Amino acid sequence: MTKTAAIIGGGVIGGGWAARFLLNGWDVRVFDPDPQAERKIAEVLGNARGALPMLYDTALPEEGTLSFHGSIAEAVEGADWVQESVSERLDLKHKVLAEIQTANAGVLIGSSTSGFKPSELQEGAQDPSTIMVTHPFNPVYLLPLIELVPSEATAPEAIARASEMLIALGLYPLHVRKEIDAHIADRFLEAVWREALWLVKDGIATTEEIDNAIRYGFGIRWAQMGLFETYRVAGGEAGMRHFMAQFGPCLKWPWTKLMDVPEFTDELVDLIADQSDAQSGHLSIRELERKRDRNLIAMMRALRQQGNASGRLINDHQKAIRPAPVASEDGRALRSQRRMVPVDWTDVNGHMNEGRYGQIFSDAAEEVMAHVGADDAYVQAGNSYFTVETTVKYLAETHAGEMVEVWSRVTEGAGKKLRCLHEMRRASDGEILATCDQFMLHVSLETRRTCDPLPEVQTRVEALAAAHKE
Missing domain, CATH: 1.10.1040.10 (N-(1-d-carboxylethyl)-l-norvaline Dehydrogenase; domain 2)
Structure with a gap:
């Protein structure tokens, strides 16, 4: 079931929150009296669409629906989460929080405030137990840190629910145990x-x-x-x-x-x-933002390879959102990859580097292996498939920021042999960008020599080969 977030205040921070929720499959409802709010959020969202997916080796969930509303009450109706990001004036925040709780009693409310303590926000509130600080860092759609600051009046179950939701968005909620001015x-x-x-x-x-x-x-x-x-x-x-x-x-x-x-x-x-x-x-502000985003992407992807800091968070989030391979309508291929080409995959010519085609086809093969049961547990138990030959054909340029898909067919699946034909296509129009004929042999990781797959894996490989036969 799709969740709904209400964003109250659509400036730089509110727009970043909107993008983070929207690109993770939430519906987003925005209230901001600024007549330029829709334009500003559209520009932030444009940057986010070209940035956040580059961190992952799989596509993000299907985007939610973005809508703009003429009142706070209308925006928060039915929301599962409300993010308050209005100006840093305590009297204004009190007024906004009161309107939110009148319209949607019991909803979780996070405030983006960088200075006010949650106890200050809760002064005079109808229900202080659901109000907390969730202070982000710009750009919210890329940087994972959220300072989650409750007061003694915030309900423990509200803190737990908020933390769970933030983690599901790929964020890192840092629980600040004692409220203090300006947090940590x-x-x-x-x-x-x-x-x-x-x-x-x-x-x-x-x-x-x-x-x-x-x-x-x-x-x-x-x-x-x-x-x-x-x-x-x-x-x-x-x-x-x-x-x-x-x-x-x-x-x-x-x-x-x-x-x-x-x-x-x-x-x-x-x-x-x-x-x-x-x-x-x-440089314009948008050019600076894009420069910042691409630098962050490259650094965070490097940390992914090491499984450290923000890179570890992205890896964990990817495991949670990565779908299983999807069969084509005719059942003759599996969609083994769907992802955006990241900025660090391009070369001096401005298009995807040859080595990265090997990367994406290798990732596609691993998805096929997992689909037939030769997954991480199978490998850890001492069996796997090794690639012994590949033939890659480059048919069209591929650029950073393009969404691509790999469709894989098992063209041979007898005994120790597993052969796949991968087609990488541009998702927007289906054009074939590259192909890879990949031949693998099953091996024992103990002897490092070829051997027959376990029966359950062999059965699945043969079934795929039969289904994918021309």
Whole structure:
């Protein structure tokens, strides 16, 4: 059954939430009095459609339905989740939360607030037990972290339901056990932001130099290892205790200005704005967003290969959403792959690299193997199929962002032999982009020599070969 999310406030964050829900198969109902809301959300959604699917090796669920509504009450009617993303004014949030609970009593309500505590949001609420902070990070459709912050008045079952729903969207709900101003992550960002303002104001560094210090140095380490694990490694073989003993005393040195804030003058604003314009003013905001998204995709896909940090989350989410192979209408082929071509699969010519055709056809073969019972458990028990020969034909260019499908036929399935003919097609028009004739032999992983498949696998292979025969 399709779930429904109501998005109250359709700015950058609200639009990102709408995209995350919509691309994971939820129906989305939006309320935003801004006459430009539909255009703005359409632009965010356009970026999201070209970005989020690139993280996965399978297609996301079929998109839900997006609709816009003239009132909060209309938007939240029948919703399973309401995400409040209005301006950071407590009086406005109280008014919006009251309208939501009047129209849909008992619905889970998450607030995107970066500063207010849940107890502040719950003041005067009809039912504080279903209100919590679910603070995301931009772009919401790509970055997985959600700070899930309840108060003592938030019901434990509401927290559990919210966490379950967020995980199903491929997100990582970080349960903040004690409410605090600015939660967890923004307190780090604020500390770095204050230091950056001082460095610019004092003429020590420009905005671009500060950004370079982050993206070419510790930012990469933090992206995959965080703060404490990074410093544990810095402690060498003696670990964190040695690091603390070695560098702990420098905390007393007068390096930081974290407790001071530079005077927020027009001159400081002009200085930073001018440097920022010089740094990236030649790019539009949409171009910057696409640049950001593609960089994030490439980094997160690299982490997928290592099964670490955000990459592990994507792998887990993919297992939850990956469909089984689908038979064609005539029963003579299996759809073994449906996915978007990611940006890191292209070469200097701007089209898909030859090696990646081998990747997608290898993935297709594994789906066929799993379909006949030669799945992960079968391999772990000591049996598998090894590829001994492939012939790939490249028939048309394939570009990043294209949705493609692979249709596989078992053309030989007797004894130790398993032969597949794969056709990769563009999903939008069915054009054949490439083919692969793949010949495999069944092997024992213990002896590393060919052997007959187990009877149940052999039976399924023979049945497919018969069904797929020309």
